[in-house]
Amino acid sequence: MTVPGRRSSTFTRLLRHGFTDPSAAARLLELPDMASVRSDPVLLDALGATADPDLALRSLVRLAEAHEPDERRRFLDNLITAKPLRDRLLGVLGASEALGDHLARHPRDWHALATYESADLHPGVADFARGLADATDPVSLRVSYRRCLLAIAARDVCGTTDVAEAAAELADLATATLRAALGIAQAAAPDDAAACRLAVIAMGKCGGHELNYVSDVDVIFVAEPTNGTEEAKALQAATRLASHLMRICSETTVEGTIWPVDANLRPEGRNGPLVRTLSSHVAYYQRWAKTWEFQALLKARPVAGDQALGEAYTEAVGPLVWQAAERENFVPDVQKMRRRVVDNIPAAEIERELKLGPGGLRDVEFAVQLLQLVHGRSDATLHSGTTLEALQALAAGGYVGRADAAQLDEAYRFLRAMEHRIQLHKLRRTHLVPEQEADLRRLARSLGLRTDPVTTLNREWKRHASVVRRLHEKIFYRPLLDAVAQLTPGETRLSPKAAGQRLEALGYADPAAAMRHLEALASGVSRKAAIQRTLLPVLLGWFADSADPDAGLLGFRKVSDALGKTPWYLRLLRDEGAAAENLARVLSAGRLAPDLLLRAPEAVAILGDPEGLRPRGRDHLEQEILAAVGRADTAEAAVAAARGVRRRELFRTAAADIIGSYGTEENPAEADAGTLVDQVGDAITELTAATVAGALRAAVRDTWGDTLPTRFAVIGVGRFGGHELGYGSDADVLFVHRPRDGVDEQEAARAANAVVSEMRRLLQLPTADPPLLIDADLRPEGKSGPLVRTLGSYGAYYRRWSLVWESQALLRARPMAGDTELAEAFIELVDPLRYPREGLDDEAVREIRRLKARMESERLPRGADPTLHTKLGRGGLSDVEWTVQLLQMRHGWEVPGLRTTRTREALRAAHAAGLVSADDARTLDEAWVLATRVRNGVMLVRGRAGDTFPSDARELAAVGRYLGYGPGHVGDMLDDYRRVTRRARGVMEAAFYDA
Known part of the structure; x- marks a missing residue:
């Protein structure tokens, strides 16, 4: 009888050792046969170290009781004295109730765990075959199989083997078992065995050497007749x-x-014959097989039966596997199949599904297999059926980033270890994480998670699942993968001859120069060269989709040279969404964007950021520029810093414009032209305003510090004020100042003029960037008048001397930099001039018409084609803008919507007010947008501004591509331009001249 104090002490000790039911454990330890166990602290420690001490003790008692008394003593003595046996046996008993049941039925099988020789650590098929050699019927085969399984589990739970090694051992045991089972079947039917050659091909996890403890073993049977046997009879025998x-x-x-x-992975699945000849298999795969069947064949491996026939099978179907990626819609088909698997998981189980759910094992396996099938056509190092080996090969070849591969490897091992331990408990096929606290606790402890095991397990599981899901989405759905899959096998690795032929076929004007670029980028054995060899075949096609493939490839080489030692650059192109395609589009679209990028190569990161092409707002830009100006030591350095921001943002705008011109995934056709024009105009205007603000701060700071003697503001006019700047536009401005209290007007004027001079000097410093010229020629008295005036001087001039053209110029006046209060006062001053009460009188209207006619006759460049000049030509920008501006001056006083500096907005307001018909408004808008896009396109292509279409054929084709016209359609582009602007001219003549 146990005294109460001793019982309490025992309970405490058992709780400390990890027992959750100390009362039941104490009763078991009080059994006579357990005397040596309860008195040995080492044994209690060993029980406490198991995944489930209560289960381990119960199974140990059953095992001991299953022995005869003498054998029981020898067993327990071995358990006490032999640490390897103790750790292995108790580890298995604490992790697997099913193997505990097996040992209770076959108590002598504990001897399988008694030895700890080096040969026992990593057995292969031959070792397992010896373990199954005595099996002559299904029952004895099961017993022998469980005995072998017991040893695998012992090595697994004790950490002698890792999860990948355990999975490989399970596959080898399955191989030996299939061979033994085939031997039993052949012995039972010797005539059938003599009539055919039968090979068993392992598929799935068995074929991939990564089997679970409990899993279907997927196989395919292939047979051939022996000499003298009819094929039909041989197939019947093989089927039996x-x-x-x-x-x-x-x-x-x-x-x-x-x-x-x-x-069921055989041809035609359940509906197909169980056994086929080799030629029948090959004929099926050549004609009828679906994409998923080739994915399944990736792991095909002969395991039993006629070895020569099995090898002939894998040699015959192997080439078909590596051609599968060339099938139409191969990558989308594989992606859809993965989505279908997830969709078919019951809603109640999806959060617990370790294998098939999002972030589960299948996400890793599908991603790896898809990459193998796409890239393995020309890279035999990827031809492994084992997931982790293939992942390592993908990382070594540069197809997956090393960090991503390492994270996937770690996550896959953890999830497979969870799956193994869940199945090992009852040797049942399941992939669901248990819900009961006790099951979760045992699972966590079996994985070595001993501190707060359940919480830690859930946290680690979710962390690894999140990593898998993120990387699966990144790798499995990246656009580059589908593009590579569409290449022919020879294109995925560039031999000189194949590359030269491909370059000519793609339209490269100088294949020899292009080959030099390719060799410089892709030669060698470095990881960088390996990634380039993966990228280049796809990039070549994207460059070829432009008007100047040679320029695109040259630009790519320059950017790659500039960023060659930057580790993130090639990873970005390989991994991040559409970055590679975006870069190809930008580099081959003309000179402006590549020139900007080469002066700031790190801006290529913009192309891989989903938000990277979104323009930055005025507040953000001005804050960044002013901060950079504040850090600079000199005014020159300050403006250089502001130019650095401007360079990056111009590239962002140009890239977004170019990529938008190719359309979007949602709208494959050309993106809305008006939207692109507005986005470019807004972005460049906001950037110019922020840059002018930075130049103003730099000009003021070095002489006056924080406070200028006079308040000073910059007013945007022309396209600047209208938020309609293009890549090559000057910034039309007016300068206004107002002396601060107590400051002499002459001193204030000197300060204001000094600021203007310094701003213009700073902005005109030599630079390779697109120039930013501030033009003040629209000021009162034009070039003859003072550069800067006080607010009062402007008021006096406009009251007495203002001409109608000056009122027209003020239509687009808008504050841009400097003193906000002063700028708003200026706008209040000029509003009555630009929107005169009761509109314009007849003389003013006639004057505007005379000015327009004079401009058309005098300012159009000599020799220019008036049907193709975007600014002054027929139906061009001038025709539309003067028409809209006349409407604004005549009706702005009574139509609030017309009081805007933006041409398109004013045109919409004019239509809404009934001043222009819907058709006429649409015609004028279309012409204005098209002419603006042509000007932007010319600047993007040539790197310098122009108002007419380029004369060079390649440049003209590049402008056409920007406008959405494919190869051979330059004539259509010019015809369309003439048609659109001709119609706009007709509307203009009716509306402007009252014709």
Whole structure:
């Protein structure tokens, strides 16, 4: 009888050792046969170290009781004295109730765990075959199989093997078992065995050497007749043998089952014959097989039966596997199949599904297999059926980033270890994480998570699942993968001859120079060169989709040279969404964007950021520029810093414009032209305003510090004020100042003029960037008048001397930099001039018409084609803008919507007010947008501004591509331009001249 104090002490000790039911454990330890166990602290420590001490003790008691008394003593003595046996046996008993049951039925099988020789650590098929050699029927085969499984589990739970090694051992045991089962079937039907050659091909996890503890073993059977046997009879005999093999492994006996043998991956699945000849298999795969069947064949491996026939099978279907990626819609088909798997998971189980759910094992396996099938056509190092080996090869070849591969490897191992331990408990096929606290605790402890095990397990599981899901989405759905899959095998690795032929076929004007660029980029054995060899075949096609493939490739080489030692650059192009395609589009669209990028190569990161092409707002830009100006030591350095921001943002705008011109995933056709024009105009205007503000701060700071003697403001007019700047536009401005209290007007004027001079000097410093010229020629008295005036001087001039053209110029006056209060006062001053009460009188209207006619006759460049000049030509920008501006001056006083500096906005307001018909408004808008896009396109292509279409054929084609016209359609572009502007001219003549 146990005294109460001793019982309390025992309970405390058992709780400390990890027992959750100390009362039951104490009762078991009080059994007579357990005397040596309860008195040995080492044994109690070993029990406490198991995944489930309560389960381990219960199974140990059952095992001890299953022995005869003498054998029981020897068993317990060995358990006490032999640490390897103790750790391995108790580890298994604490992790697997099913193997504990097996040992209770076959108590002598503990001897399988008694040895700890080096040969025992990593057994192969031959070792397992010896363990199964005595099996002559299905029952004895199951017993022998469980005995071998016991040793695998012991090595696994004790950490002697890692999860990948354990999975490989399970596959080798399955191989030996299939061979033994086939041997039993052949012995039972020797005539059938003599009539055919039968090979068993392992598929799935068995074929990939990564089997679970409990899993269907997927197989395919292939047979050939022996000499003198008819093919039909041979196939019948082979079918009987294959069916018998499947029953031996799959049927339930008094010793339970081994695992189901599943032949549903065979041609035609369940509807197809169980066994086919080699030629029948090949004919099916060549003509009828679906994409998923080739993905399944990736892991095909001969494991039993006629070895030569099995190898002939894998040699015959192997080339077909590596051609699968060339099938139409291959990558989308694989992606859809993965989505279907997830969609078919019951809603109640999806959060617990370790294998099939989002972030599960299948996400890793599908991503790896897809990359293998796409890139393995020309890279035999990827031809492994084992997931982790293939992942390592993908990382070594540069197809997956090393960091991503390492994270996937770690996550896959953790999730597979969870799956192994879940199945090991009852040797049942399941991939669901348990819900009960006790099951979760045992699972966590079996994985070595001992501190707050359940919480830690859930946290680690979710962390790894999140990593898998993120990387699966990144790798499995990246656009570059589909593009590579569409290449022919020779294109995925560039031999000189194949590359030269491909370059000519793609339209490269100088294939020899292009080859030099390719060799410089892709030669060598470095990881950088390996990634380039993956990228270049796809990039070449994207460059070829432009009007100047040679320029695109040259630009790519220059950017790659500039960023060659930057580790993130090639990773970005390989991994991040559409970055590679975006870069190809930008580099081959003309000179402006590549020139900007080469002066700031790190801006290529913009192309991989989903938000990277979104323009920055005025406040953000001005804050950044003013901060950079504040850090600079001199005014020159300050403006250089502001130019650095401007360079990057001009590239951002140009890249967004170019990429938008190619359309979007949602709208594959050309993106809305008006939207692109507005985005460019807004972005460049905001950037110019922020840059002018930076130049103003730099001009003031070095002489006056923070406070200028006079308040000073910059007013934007022309396209600047209208938020309609293009890449090559000057910034039309007016300068206004107002002396501060107590400051002499002459001193204030000197300060204001000094600021203007310094701003213009700073902005005109030599630079390779697109120039930013501030033009003040629209000021009162034009070039003859003072550069800067006080607010009062402007008021006096406009009251007495203002001409109608000056009022027209003020239509687009808008504050841009400097003193906000002063700028608003200026706008209040000029509003009555630009929107005169009761509109314009007849003389003013006639004057505007005379000015327009004079401009057309005098300012159009000599020799220019008036039907193709975007600014002054027929139906061009001037025609539309003067028409809209006349409407604004005549009706702005009574139509609030017309009081805007933006041409398109004013045109919409004029239509809304009934001043222009819907058709006429649409015609004028279309012409204005088209002419603006042509000007922007010319600047993007040539790198310098122009008002007419380029004369160079390649440049003209590049402008056409920007406008959405494919190869050979330059004539259509010019015809369309003439048609649109001709119609706009007709509307203009009716509306402007009242014709």
